[in-house]
Amino acid sequence: MSFAESFRDLVPVTKKFVYLNHAAVSPTPLPVLEAAQAYLREVASEGTIAVNRYEADDFKGLREKLANLLNVSWEEISFVPNTSYGVNVVAHGLDLGPGDNVVTDSLEFPAVPQPFYKLKKRGVEVRLVRPNLDSFEDDVLSAVDGRTRLVAISHVSFNTGIRVDYERVAREAHSMGAYVFLDVIQSAGAVKVDLKHVDFAAAGGYKWLMAPQGSGFLYVKKGLIEDPPFYGWRSSKYWLEFNAEKFEVDKGPRRFEIGTIDVAANLALAKSAEILAKHTEEVSSRVLELSGYTIRRLSEEGFEVVTPTEKRAGIVIFKVKDPQRVVKELQAKGIIASARGQGIRVSTHFYNTKDEIEKLISILRHSNG
Numbered sequence: 135m136s137f138a139e140s141f142r143d144l145v146p147v148t149k150k151f152v153y154l155n156h157a158a159v160s161p162t163p164l165p166v167l168e169a170a171q172a173y174l175r176e177v178a179s180e181g182t183i184a185v186n187r188y189e190a191d192d193f194k195g196l197r198e199k200l201a202n203l204l205n206v207s208w209e210e211i212s213f214v215p216n217t218s219y220g221v222n223v224v225a226h227g228l229d230l231g232p233g234d235n236v237v238t239d240s241l242e243f244p245a246v247p248q249p250f251y252k253l254k255k256r257g258v259e260v261r262l263v264r265p266n267l268d269s270f271e272d273d274v275l276s277a278v279d280g281r282t283r284l285v286a287i288s289h290v291s292f293n294t295g296i297r298v299d300y301e302r303v304a305r306e307a308h309s310m311g312a313y314v315f316l317d318v319i320q321s322a323g324a325v326k327v328d329l330k331h332v333d334f335a336a337a338g339g340y341k342w343l344m345a346p347q348g349s350g351f352l353y354v355k356k357g358l359i360e361d362p363p364f365y366g367w368r369s370s371k372y373w374l375e376f377n378a379e380k381f382e383v384d385k386g387p388r389r390f391e392i393g394t395i396d397v398a399a400n401l402a403l404a405k406s407a408e409i410l411a412k413h414t415e416e417v418s419s420r421v422l423e424l425s426g427y428t429i430r431r432l433s434e435e436g437f438e439v440v441t442p443t444e445k446r447a448g449i450v451i452f453k454v455k456d457p458q459r460v461v462k463e464l465q466a467k468g469i470i471a472s473a474r475g476q477g478i479r480v481s482t483h484f485y486n487t488k489d490e491i492e493k494l495i496s497i498l499r500h501s502n503g
Contacts, residue, residue, distance in 0.1 A: 220336025
């Protein structure tokens with residue numbers, strides 16, 4: 135039995151639905167659920183004794199599990215509640231000012247470009263590129279110049295499904311003196327992600343990483359934003375002294391964790407990362423196989439597919455008449471997807487099956503007639 139087949143038995147939603155909506159919120163696998171529940175049970179029975187036990191290494195063990203999946207150092211991983219928080223840390227941590235510009239694009243989820251709009255009050259220019267899918271990298275890079283301080287993009291687009299060549303973008307942006315922020319919420323856990331090529335990244339854990347909402351991480355390359363934009367009691371070197379008069383910014387990843395983190399949610403996130411990191415090749419190849427199969431079958435049935443085959447990850451967008459109506463019809467028949475972009479978004483994880491795609495096709499055949 136393959137890893138995908140055995141893992142499928144650990145995802146209870148498969149007993150009830152054909153779940154093709156991982157780009158929205160993933161169902162929680164049993165081992166991931168148990169990681170959170172074990173902590174909560176121990177806190178229920180032991181209180182601070184349990185809490186102190188889990189925090190004894192300042193969550194180094196949890197950071198290592200995520201770092202291993204993302205090919206970076208544990209010292210570069212901080213826990214944040216969502217992607218938006220991570221973007222804001224970068225936006226306000228780079229000390230941008232008049233004459234500087236940030237390059238981003240119109241295909242982004244609002245969490246990426248909108249935090250930078252606040253910087254317009256400082257005289258920072260936000261360049262919102264409107265790229266074509268077949269020339270995304272060229273279009274974004276064409277807006278970068280000597281005053282560009284940051285390029286902020288997603289690895290995988292939430293509303294088109296394209297997978298961006300972020301290594302190329304980073305290489306060329308770096309050559310012009312710009313940093314690169316990468317939103318990896320639609321790629322981490324689905325396809326290979328190597329963050330050492332970029333300067334900053336963030337993601338919530340509740341999509342392809344299959345962890346609870348409230349879990350998430352921020353990656354900041356070592357040596358950058360050593361003085362965080364926000365201070366809190368946990369960002370102090372002396373946090374455990376509880377002394378309001380004694381403060382020095384921590385040198386490690388805790389400097390971005392200004393208050394208490396959601397320990398249960400991030401224990402679950404670390405457990406998921408640990409599982410997925412052991413099977414990165416199989417997970418990535420299976421995700422690409424299923425999305426490729428979905429594109430081929432939809433095309434054969436005459437649907438217009440927005441997502442380009444050669445630049446896909448796990449998301450496939452295709453056009454239908456009245457997407458909201460079709461999504462409701464699909465749900466009524468046990469198939470879960472989303473209306474996004476120019477039609478319907480199907481997002482298959484590695485444990486989905488081709489038979490599930492065929493069930494989708496069968497229903498679409500009648501719903502879109």
